[in-house]
Amino acid sequence: MAKDNMDYYRKLRKKFETWIEGKGGSHKWSKYLIWAPDLFYLLLKLSTDDEVAPKEKAKLIVALTYFVTPIDLIPEGFLGPVGYVDDIALAAYVLNSILSNTSEEVVRKHWAGEEDVLDVIRQILTVANQMVGSGLWKKLKRLV
16 A cells, blocks of 8 residues: 555544444444545555546546545535445445456455455345345445
8 A cells, every 4th residue: 555545544443443443333334434545445445546447437536536525315514434334335346346247356455354255245235225224225336
């Protein structure tokens, strides 16, 4: 990881760890929220990887833009880290989508998390409808 990326990644990870610790680790979505920095970093790295097709990069850019936009369907500005559930769900949806045209190894080489990235994507997609609600989940999927 480049130094600037590592610094940003560490700051974001620390923000989530501190928030989760403050909740006693008991927030309903803590397990998923801790993956937000890893997912953001993965989207960023894949969007600049030459092994990812331009069509797939466009999807990644949509997900990255959604991540950094302060006002989205579930705004972080009002809800804090729990407001990232929609960002996480969209990231997993996009990553799952690009796997049909991108090698798993390309995705894995940029993953900074400890768990297997494919398992993380599957786990998030399994609960995405519950995390964001069915109406918002449909709207999120239409963005891509």
